Amino acid sequence: MKYMGVRIEVTPDHSFCPGVDRAIRITKDALMEKGEPTYSVGPLIHNPEVVSRLEMLGLKSFDPAGDYPDLDGADVIIRSHGIDTETEAKLKLRGAVLLDATCPTVKRAQEAARELAESGCEVIVLGSESHPEVRSIVGRAGAPVTVIETSADARRWAQGEGRPPRRVGIVCQTTVPRELLDSVTSIIEASAGRVEVQDTICKAVSRRMEEAVELARGVDLMIVVGGRNSSNTAHLAEICREAGVRTHHVEDSSEIQAEWLNGVESVGVTGGASTPDWQIDETVARLEEIAGD
Numbered sequence: 035m036k037y038m039g040v041r042i043e044v045t046p047d048h049s050f051c052p053g054v055d056r057a058i059r060i061t062k063d064a065l066m067e068k069g070e071p072t073y074s075v076g077p078l079i080h081n082p083e084v085v086s087r088l089e090m091l092g093l094k095s096f097d098p099a100g101d102y103p104d105l106d107g108a109d110v111i112i113r114s115h116g117i118d119t120e121t122e123a124k125l126k127l128r129g130a131v132l133l134d135a136t137c138p139t140v141k142r143a144q145e146a147a148r149e150l151a152e153s154g155c156e157v158i159v160l161g162s163e164s165h166p167e168v169r170s171i172v173g174r175a176g177a178p179v180t181v182i183e184t185s186a187d188a189r190r191w192a193q194g195e196g197r198p199p200r201r202v203g204i205v206c207q208t209t210v211p212r213e214l215l216d217s218v219t220s221i222i223e224a225s226a227g228r229v230e231v232q233d234t235i236c237k238a239v240s241r242r243m244e245e246a247v248e249l250a251r252g253v254d255l256m257i258v259v260g261g262r263n264s265s266n267t268a269h270l271a272e273i274c275r276e277a278g279v280r281t282h283h284v285e286d287s288s289e290i291q292a293e294w295l296n297g298v299e300s301v302g303v304t305g306g307a308s309t310p311d312w313q314i315d316e317t318v319a320r321l322e323e324i325a326g327d
């Protein structure tokens with residue numbers, strides 16, 4: 035009984051964040067009230083299993099950069115990442131009934147970018163250029179903005195033509211780590227005349243990261259549950275590894291292998307912002323099953 039006595043601990047925050055929870059509720063209500071066709075602008079959340087269950091209830095998604103289905107009179111959910119103004123205008127033109135599930139925290143980042151641009155700042159959005167949330171922040175700023183993803187990007191920006199000095203406003207993707215915001219801010223501050231930072235980091239995500247690192251420091255193995263396409267889940271796995279613990283990122287409990295528990299006395303479990311409770315429960319049940327064999 036080599037696994038006997040394995041301690042399994044789950045972080046307090048491990049399932050849907052408030053923004054994702056709200057988007058799922060809005061979607062389920064729409065499916066109940068109106069039924070098909072109900073669409074989402076891109077996959078509703080970055081969790082393939084949850085999305086496939088919603089598809090079984092009648093949800094369909096389409097790529098806003100590709101061909102649009104017939105949307106006349108159809109409910110169209112704007113997911114928690116939000117959309118840019120151009121896409122919103124296109125949807126309205128096609129007669130879509132928009133149900134706005136943009137997370138209020140993302141809306142705050144969109145508004146912060148617009149306000150900084152209106153006040154005359156050169157706006158920098160810190161985040162991943164290809165992420166839908168960043169595209170929605172950029173697309174609502176009402177002026178050209180620069181997207182920076184890393185400290186190295188910030189250094190390149192600072193050495194670019196026309197620097198310094200100028201007024202710069204920084205807004206960030208809600209899921210960027212605070213250390214990255216601090217590092218980029220100090221690089222920009224060293225080269226710009228005046229820098230205004232709008233802290234748009236999501237508190238729900240920061241708390242989740244802190245809890246994950248704290249747990250990781252006290253266990254032999256971490257299991258991080260969530261979609262592989264979820265950047266915040268991937269980041270959780272990364273910071274657990276950086277904390278020095280062996281870490282596996284799984285999409286669901288079926289991926290957990292018995293040999294991972296060889297010689298392990300304690301396992302920590304956490305999940306990303308789009309991981310449902312039941313995937314965490316299944317993960318714990320699978321670990322208990324292996325430990326009990």
Ligand code: SF4
Nearest residue numbers: 051053137139208236
């Ligand atoms: S992670 Fe934060 S900002 Fe993103 S949807 Fe969830 S609550 Fe909103």
